Amino acid sequence: MTAKGPLLLGVRHHGPGSARAVRAALTAARPRTVLIEGPPEADPLIPLAADRAMRPPVALLAHAVDEPGRSAFWPLAEFSPEWVALRWALEHGVPARFIDLPAAHTLAQEGQADDEADTDGEVDAAGGADAAEGTDAAEETDAVRVRVDPLAVLADAAGYDDPERWWEDAVEHQGRTEDALAPFAALDEAMTALRETYGDGGHPRDLVREAYMRIQLRAAVKEFGESSVAVVCGAWHVPALRERTPLAADRALVRGLPRVKADVTWVPWTHRRLSRAGGYGAGIESPGWYGHLFTAPDRPVERWLTEVAGLLRAEDRIVSSADVIEAVRLAETLAVLRGRPLPGLTETLDAVRAVLCEGSEVPLALVRDRLVVGEVLGRVPESAPAVPLQRDLARHQRRLRLKPEPSAREAGLDLRKETDAGRSRLLHRLRLLGIGWGEPVGGRGSTGTFRETWRLRWEPELAVRVAEAGVWGTTVLTAATAKAEAEALSARGLAEVTALAERCLRAGLPDALPVVMRVLVDRAALDTDVGHLAQALPALVRSLRYGDVRGTDTGALAEVAGGLAERVFVGLPPACAALGAEAAAEMRRHVDAVHGAVTLLAEGTGPPPGRGDLRGRWHEVLRVLSARDTCAGIVRGRAVRLLLDDGELTEGEAARLMGLVLSPGTPPADAAAWIEGFLGGGSGGGMLLVHDERLRGLVDDWLTAVPDSAFDDVLPLLRRTFAAYETGARRTLGELVRRGPGARGSAEHAGAGLPGFGDGLDTGRADAVLPVLSLLLGTAAEGDARRPRGHDGREGPDAGADTDAGEDAGTDAAAGTHEEGKAVT
Secondary structure, X not given: OOOOOOEEEEEOOOOHHHHHHHHHHHHHHOOOEEEEOXXXXXXXXXXXXXXXXXXXXXXXXXXXXXXXXXXXXEEEOOOOHHHHHHHHHXXXXXXXXXXXXXXXXXXXXXXXXXXXXXXXXXXXXXXXXXXXXXXXXXXXXXXXXXXXXXXXXXXXXXXXXXXXXXXXXXXXXXXXXXXXXXXXXXHHHHHHHHHHHHOOOOOOHHHHHHHHHHHHHHHHHHHHOHHHEEEEEEHHXXXXXXXXXXXXXXXXXXXXXXXXXXXXXXXXXXXHHHEHHHOOOOOEOOHHHHHHHHHOOOOHHHHHHHHHHHHHHHOOOOOOHHHHHHHHHHHHHHHHHOOOXXXXXXXXXXXXXXXXXOOOHHHHHHHHHHHHHOOOEOEOOOOOOOOHHHHHHHHHHHHOOOOOOOOOEEEEEEOOOHHHHHHHHHHHHHHHOOOOOEEEEOOOOOOOOOEEEEEEOOOOOHHHHHHHHHHHOOOHHHHHHHHHHHHHHHXXXXXXXXXXXXHHHHHOOOOOHHHHHHHHHHHHHHOOOHHXXXXXXXXXXXXXXXXXXXXXXXXXXXXXXXXXXXXXXXXHHHHOEOOOHHHHHHHHHHHHHHHHHHXXXXXXXXXXXXXXXXXXXXXXXXXXXXXXXOEOHHHHHHHHHHHHHOOOOOHHHHHHHHHHHOOOOOOHHHHHHHHHHHHOOOOOHHHHHHHOHHHHHHHHHHHHHOOHHHHHHHHHHHHHHHHXXXXXXXXXXXXXXXXXXXXXXXXXXXXXXOOOOOOOOOHHHHHOOHHHHHHHHOOOOOOOOOOOEOOOOOXXXXXXXXXXXXXXXXXXXXXXXXXXXXXXX
């Protein structure tokens, strides 16, 4: 930096110390123009930085017009030196310009040797483009280059093993000097030594970028004069910008670069995306902490620990003022012991862990997430350029009062309400377009189709997804409709088309349904795989239910669903013969899915016109499956269970069928598969065994009679079956089997002698609760209260409690009463 030359202000991107120094230097020098490292296409957007609606963190988003997915970001925070320079220029009426390599070239060079994301170290971590997902550049193939991190080299030279800690000590914690340019002179000297040693530092594209910046600098000097130009750029580039090179040489470097047509706009950004953990490598690990250092007028450690105390108190942790004072003292003491001028983030977090978190990492993780990184979401004015689809989305967000937020939250929607129904349609349309703002999750409190629960979280890269989706239409509705039609025509399987029909109904796309239905009918007519048909039917039936709750006409869909069900009925029995273990398990899942779909189709929506009693015909299919010996055991067992649950079989008939299957003539592996089909699948099989002693006795007798040679083959099936039961059901089964059979064949005495079971009422135990009940109701006379006694005469809260413990699993107890070789169950 020379006295007569341009004012070259080398900075660390997103460094609060650099930001303060830039503001002081510009105020002292009063240049007539400010040149900033960034894409020149963004020059028309600079005035928007003065808009009151603009709130950092924000980012410049550049994307190729013909290929919106090819994009790049230049993020800026409140504490970014570039943002401070922009604001200073606008406040003082000074023209500001971006002078880095145009985005048109940056996007065109995607996939070449150097990363699109600027990786030339902490002192230039955001000067280039932060590549969006899917735009990472390829690795170099001709030679392996060593990339230099300037801050790491300087920190190592100073005896630091952590570049962040060195930067805090060397820049952030240094007092302000009278000479506003002194910090830049020191950093300039260090970078000059590094460039002399490392050259381009493993970043050959920097040579091209610096050539372009020198061309722009010459033009500004010619227009305003050498002493009237200030340049704010990564400190790594300062030596190159000061270098006197021929103009022709610089033009030769940039001549012939590939280019694409690019659009640039402002988009909201987040603190989380400024951190390395966010995946964009913007150069800092603690944006929340840096934002605090930049905005705190004084006593930053005391103010920071006060914020931490407020956060922990909001989470119901006890933190007193004395704790905060002690934490401040500990942080200062640690800084002295470690030879630091002031406590940094490391000392502050150590103090928080020891004093405010009592040594626990759990609340400290919350502090890191909420305050060290932060959940700040920026905002851009509505006047910022945007694709038509983005503007339509913004209108929907305002109308439906669905505000984008950086932190994840759950939103429950009642589809009977117009606003919630509109929110649901919007979120489903966006998902169809690949814009994952919301993710459906399992709802609480209702299993009906009129409620939905969504997990919402707005990520900055969704702006790229919106730009990409703009090729399908100018509004969310037309774009989603066009995308659905295209997906229907390109779908490979029947299940894909039925799932798409369901998504169209949820998204409220009536114009797309005719195309989807035409493709669906064609695919269903040609597909002869029963598994595919069975897999497609549930999605169709769910679509009918969603059509009902949204008031959509689904007559054509019902007709297709009915025809599909009939084809499944005809083809299922032959398809269940001669199946291997994995194929049989898959077929059992298809049977379950078809059973649920037929139930909904028959009861929830009514049978399609002309289709008759679908449920009755399905029961006939189940009877065929249950009686056919060639059918896989797991499918036969499931068919019997479904008939029993629907009241088409009595318990006696089910017991008879089980007895036949568990007879000595049936191979043990086949019998175990039948039991898995009958009792497995999480459909209440455990409670069925608890309350029906006949079935339990059959299983117990069969298990004890299994030969030792076959027991190892049967064991995995049994464990898989019983592991699906609830803990209480397994424990009760174990206790029942351990105590042995009661009155065989009588469910009334199945649990005799167990806690909660008995032949009659135990009046002594029942009367023990009366004194406490009288106290609760206020009907007991004073002094009349007494401690309840159990039926055995003991006093105390555990009086009368049965001390016998049940076994953990029914199979464990059963095997435990028989030969030692089977106790493994």
